Every structure is written in C-alpha cells, then in structure tokens.
Amino acid sequence: MTGQDFAGEWRGVDLGTRTVDYTERDAILYALAVGAAAADLDLVFEERLRVLPTFALTLAQWAPDALGERGAFDVRTAVHGAQRLEVLGPLPRFGSLTMKASVAEVWDKGSAAVFEVAVESDCFAATWVLFAPGRGGFGGERGPAGPEPQRTAPEHRLAVATSPNQAALYRLLGDRHHMHIDPAAAEAAGQPKPFLHGLCSLAATTLAVAQRYDAHPADLRRLTGRFAGPVFPGDELSVGCWGSDASAVAFAAEVGERTVLTGGEVGFG
Template identity: 35%
Template sequence: MAINYEHVMSLTSKDQEFSYGDRETMLYALGIGLGADPMDKTELAFVYENGLKTIPTMATVIAWGAGRVGDTGINYAMVVHGEQRLTMHKPLPSAATILADSRFVDCLDKGAGKGAVLISETTIRDKKDGSPLCTLTSSIFARADGGFGGPSEGGPALHAIPDRAPDLEVDIPTSPDQALIYRLSGDRNPLHADPDFAKMVGFPRPILHGLCTYGLTCRAVLQAYCDMDPTRIQSHDVRFSAPVFPGETVSVQLWRDGDVVSFEARVKSRDAVVIRNGKTVLAG
C-alpha cells in the first residue's frame, strides 16, 4: 500500500500510558553493556538498585511502541533507523508511570525506488505531575515506500563535525549476545535475533539495534566528559550510517567545544563509520 502523505501527517496520539521500574532501568543499562566489569563502581551505579542512576538514552525505550507508525502503511520489513535526537527536560527517574504524545513532523519522498523518510516527535511526561521529561525526534528510512508524491526536502539540519583530529577516542566492545539482551527492552524485530530473517532482508547475520549503538555513544560521552553523571547531558543526537554486528568494538571519536561534544563512531575492523554527525550538549 502506497503512503498517503495527508494521512501520515494527520496521525497523532496523546496520553499513551507506559510504566517502568528499576528492573527495566537496569536491563537497559545491561543492554548497552554497562556492568561488564563487576568491580567498576561507576558502572555499577546503573545496574544496581542501591542509588540507581538512569542513562538519558533510556528515553528511547521507556515508551516503546508509542505513536502510530503501524498506521502509515509502510513495509516494516524494509525499514531502518535514520536519525535519533533526544532533548532532556529533566533527569529520568529510575521508575515512573509516563504519558507519551506523538505526531509526525515530516514525511519525505525520495522517489520511486529510493524510499521515504518519516520523522516523528514524541514528548514524554511524568504522569504524577504532567511535567515533561524528554522529547524524542526520530527518523526512519522506509526503503520500499518512495514515489508517493510528497515533498522531497526537509528535516533538521545535520551537525557538522569539527575539521581537526579528535580530542579523545573511547573504545567500547560489544558482546556476541548484546542484541539478544538489548531486544528485551522493547525492540523484538527478528533482524536482531534470527539469522534466517537477517539474510532475507540483506544482512549476513543479525545486527545490533541502531538505538543500542546510540546508547553506546552516550556511554562514551558520559565516560569522557561527565564523570558518568547522566544529569550533565541535555541533548544527544546522531545519524545512523552503517550497522554494528554483535561482538564488534565500537570506537567513538570525540571533539569538545565548550558545552558541545561532537562525535562519530566506527568499527575499525571493517573500516565502517556507523554513527555520523553526532552532537551532545552538556549542562554548563
């Protein structure tokens, strides 16, 4: 079924309710590889209920399924994540009941055979007082759904990486079972677990979730510039450019200019850049 531009842009949802507890908070942290060293107390704080901290990028899973992507008519088997942006309004609690309001802000037609880009915005609020916790802006690339006659240009501008050598580089290894752990936080797409399905859609084996790689880059910023204090992160934006296979090491290159951290991530063993145009804004 072809995309109907007016229909997609009319799709909204309000006050979708979700709840999570310390178990989900710890599971997310384990899913992005925190706690691998049981003697590292800075990481233990994210996987142990005594003084539990939350990673800002957990915002991408606490309202998993919010919005109405399923009503757009796209071929979901041919979808990949394009960009992810996160703005924090206040630190995420380690447990909460939340409300999610979602809408589409763009639906771009790249042409027949070239795909479509759908950009959605979700604001997450704390149910107990209605205060906003964060705003998520996500773009998905629907590879099989171009040619519907919508606008071809739009979307937020990409962040430019500084034209100098990186100030720092942080290597983060992933485990062979990383995707199997991460998927328990919400994204059960078989692309990340089933070898036969992965081959059917064009990958040699299951790939790591893009949002897991997103969490890894947040870990790198926290480690490099925040002394693992998640309240220092005000926003965290990326563009996905290539998949990571579980078991690979992700090398995050970082540049700091005042309160802005720019970053890219690559898998050196394959000479593959997996995250481009990364930008984090730190609290002053």
C-alpha cells in the same frame, strides 16, 4: 487512519497517548544492556540508582512501532535512520511515564520515504527518523541533507566494545524487531546477519563519551546521532570526539573502515 496511498499523507497523523510503567529492575537491565559495568553502582544498584535518560527511548518504542503497524511502511525493511533526544527532567527510579506521539514530518528521498515520529513527555522530547524503502516518489520535499563530516582530526579517540549477546539482551527492553535476532529477517532488511539496535550502539557511545569528558551519563541533556551503517554484536566501535568540555561534544564512529555513526552531538550538564 490506515492504508494511505501516499507516504506524504501520514504527515501530522496523531499516534495517540500512552502511559508506560517501569521498575528499578527495568532501568538497571537497560544500563547493563548498553554497557554499564557492575562497578557503576549508581547505574546498576537500586540503592544508589540514577536512571539513564536514554532509557526513556525504550519506553517510547511503541510510537514508531505504532506507525509501522498502521501500514505506513513495511516493518520488515524499514530501518532506524537517526535519533534526537532532548532531556527535560530526570526519570524517577520507577513509576509511570505518559507520552504523546505524532508524525512530525515525511520526506521524499525518491526511492524511499523518511518518517519523523515525535514523542513528548514531561521528562523528554524525542524524534525517531525512520528510513522506509519503496515509499518515496510521492512528490514531496526531500528534507534536510545529512550532516557534514568533521574536517579536522578528532581530539579524542575512544574504543567502545559490544558483546556478541548484546542485541539479544537489548531487545528484551521493547524493540523486538526480528532483524536484530533472526538471520532470515536480517537478510530481508539487507544485512548479512542480525545487527545491533541503533539506539543501543548510540547509548553505549554516550556512556563512553561521558566517561572521557568526566561527566555523569545521567546528566545527559541532549543527544543526536545518525545511523550510517550496521553494528554487529561483538564489533568494537572507534569513536572520534570533537569538543573541549562535556557541554557540547560532536562525535562519529567507525567499525574498521565502515562508518556506523555520523553527525553525533551530545551535551551533559
């Protein structure tokens, strides 16, 4: 199905099923791209490897890309607004992952439409929330409001550094949208320069939260985050955390005075 006149007509569209192969090398490259260190042997050494659950999101990148390729929105200006992930089982160190995808919802924000792309597999269920300027105004429901900000001071404050080359490295894992590497494409998307993938900054934050709460990042069970502003390669995130143990932690992040992640929730166990 292509060329719908109204964004709302995409609701319920089947995006198909795909099986994606991956190797230990891919899982290790992913861990390094989101901030794992050489000393984290169970993330970067094949003899001890535990695959980060968020790696599955790179394997499923075909699903939101397929929606854009079918003409639901302008891929040059649409941005990743939020992400949800539920982990159903561990990813093997290597192998194949079969996934099915569909458009779960389309919300009308007036000047833009918000598409929710749902992907399911035996190992995870995830939803991409995509903000598409110029596709709203079709008379649909506005959908849920954004997350309420935390009303208390964070219980912990973490510093999460990013590398100047991090977007160039992360894009090799599948999300090759030009806005993350090409200054002209970034400008077309409304940014002054190429910016880091939201899923990369979210995964890097998850690693830091796991360390602070004495959890193993491969024990991730659920993750939610909203991308409130751009992170540029080389930025340092200041992450505020709320929660007494690793089973339920809320978080938000800023770069300087700029909010970049809101409504974050993560659980390990």
